[in-house]
Amino acid sequence: MKLKEVVEAIEELYPLWLKEDWDFPGLILGDGEKECRKIFFALDPAEKTAMEAKEWGADLMVTHHPLFFRAVHRLPSTDPHGKVASILLSSGCALWVGHTNVDSAPRGTNDAICSRLGLLNTEPMEGKGEVNGLPAGMGRVGELEREMSLEEFADLCREKLPKTVQGAKMAGDAEMKVRRVAVMSGAGDSFLDKAIDLGVDAFLTSDLRHHPALDAMEKAKALGRPMGLIDVSHFSSEFPWFDFALQDIKNKLESRVECRLSSLCTDPWSEIFI
Ligand SMILES: [Zn+2]
Known part of the structure; x- marks a missing residue:
């Protein structure tokens, strides 16, 4: 399937018109004409989840959190978001974000x-x-x-x-x-x-x-x-969304894609001292 067909199907489940005014979900990186067979899911587009997607050979990464919350004027790989973009683009992996449209x-x-x-x-x-x-x-x-x-x-x-x-x-x-x-x-x-x-x-x-x-x-x-x-x-x-997302997207695409969920926790907190 072409990426643009996959995105169209995903956006029938999570229409972009459901988003909040300040939010910009949708296809963030990628070429709609490319083939898409493997979809990788993670809550955050972080360096470690992008690396997981790359190692698996994903064609598309679907995340809940946006790569960008504000206008961006430069994207060097020394910037955390630039790093993610660089990993994904260099491995031919697109990025689709479902944020407040997925909440609703x-x-x-x-x-x-x-x-x-x-x-x-x-x-x-x-x-x-x-x-x-x-x-x-x-x-x-x-x-x-x-x-x-x-x-x-x-x-x-x-x-x-x-x-x-x-x-x-x-x-x-x-x-x-x-x-x-x-x-x-x-x-x-x-x-x-x-x-x-x-x-x-x-x-x-x-x-x-x-x-x-x-x-x-x-x-x-x-x-x-x-x-x-x-x-x-x-x-x-927010992570429980993946209880539904992998199955719903796979069903919508009639199993013409392979889906995999990140094994990593991107919660930034690692310890609580009481
Ligand atoms: Zn969130």
């Missing part, structure tokens, strides 16, 4: 968290229409299979999401009852107010900072509906 898409990062936690009756926190007949949008809100304490929910998140040194951090009354929860893959503090508005018992996300977390809990409490917070590592919240 059905069976994207957020649905993958819901699936791991066994959430029922899920719907987007912020709807953006439908894709392939399924609701799309940022975040998800749904119900746990049974009521549990916030402490049990934190433990469920720790157990079901990919292991990193951070584990799961909990904020709130450990004994409070949790049934309806909101989840947001990646750094979700801009959705704290939305979670409060939805009146959920707990909100799971990553990269929560001191002030937004404290303010949100005070606000929810003042409204008479306290909300617990669970913070997992950014990596843990």
